[in-house]
Amino acid sequence: MERTRVIIALDFPNAQEALSLVDTIGEEGDFYKVGLELFTHEGPSVVEALKEKGKSIFLDLKLYDIPNTVAGAVRSAVDLGVDLLTLHTVGGETMMAAAAEASAGSVSLLGVTVLTSMTAEEVGSIWDRPVESLQKEILRLGHQAKKTGLSGVVASPWEAKMLKTSLGKGFLVVTPGIRFAGQDTHDQARVSTPLGAVKAGADYLVVGRSITQSENPSNTLHQLNEDISRKA
Numbered sequence: 712m713e714r715t716r717v718i719i720a721l722d723f724p725n726a727q728e729a730l731s732l733v734d735t736i737g738e739e740g741d742f743y744k745v746g747l748e749l750f751t752h753e754g755p756s757v758v759e760a761l762k763e764k765g766k767s768i769f770l771d772l773k774l775y776d777i778p779n780t781v782a783g784a785v786r787s788a789v790d791l792g793v794d795l796l797t798l799h800t801v802g803g804e805t806m807m808a809a810a811a812e813a814s815a816g817s818v819s820l821l822g823v824t825v826l827t828s829m830t831a832e833e834v835g836s837i838w839d840r841p842v843e844s845l846q847k848e849i850l851r852l853g854h855q856a857k858k859t860g861l862s863g864v865v866a867s868p869w870e871a872k873m874l875k876t877s878l879g880k881g882f883l884v885v886t887p888g889i890r891f892a893g894q895d896t897h898d899q900a901r902v903s904t905p906l907g908a909v910k911a912g913a914d915y916l917v918v919g920r921s922i923t924q925s926e927n928p929s930n931t932l933h934q935l936n937e938d939i940s941r942k943a
Contacts, residue, residue, distance in 0.1 A: 796818050
């Protein structure tokens with residue numbers, strides 16, 4: 712079985728702090744997430760800087776707009792050379808299909824199901840109907856994502872096993888909400904330890920503060936990779 716990969720979340724307000732962290736981690740880190748905060752401040756230049764360092768890029772913009780606009784954004788991401796790109800599954804099947812066509816297989820598109828910060832009560836309030844099971848809602852969205860040609864989904868570790876079982880091993884599951892044992896969950900509602908997520912079948916673990924705010928980020932990442940290799 713292919714080893715689960717760790718994606719380090721560069722949740723920083725500017726490129727200087729983000730790239731300083733990348734240099735601190737060095738060769739141990741090969742995959743990085745650029746999210747809304749960093750991309751809005753720096754634009755494509757931060758992605759280009761990471762590519763120059765030989766890093767793989769998860770561009771987490773959670774695209775959600777009319778199909779034509781999303782397709783254009785996907786083509787721009789392809790031009791940037793990113794490896795993973797997110798869009799909201801609630802944008803609908805037409806939007807997701809347009810994105811898949813625009814990507815032409817050049818970037819792995821991931822459908823965001825339900826944010827890991829959200830509870831069933833919050834989702835029910837937004838959708839104005841009772842939500843008895845987040846898992847059922849996430850699986851429904853996952854099926855739509857696969858049907859329309861997406862490469863995988865973003866979901867919490869709590870749903871990873873269900874998604875893998877139902878949608879197949881080749882359908883990617885990327886899991887944020889990763890916390891080391893005993894750590895604060897901060898603003899996340901559905902979290903897991905790294906090994907819990909790996910055992911559930913996650914293909915990628917998105918890890919932020921647990922690494923980036925540790926005393927020695929490179930050593931922390933190295934230990935995490937070692938643990939995954941031994942126990943996956």
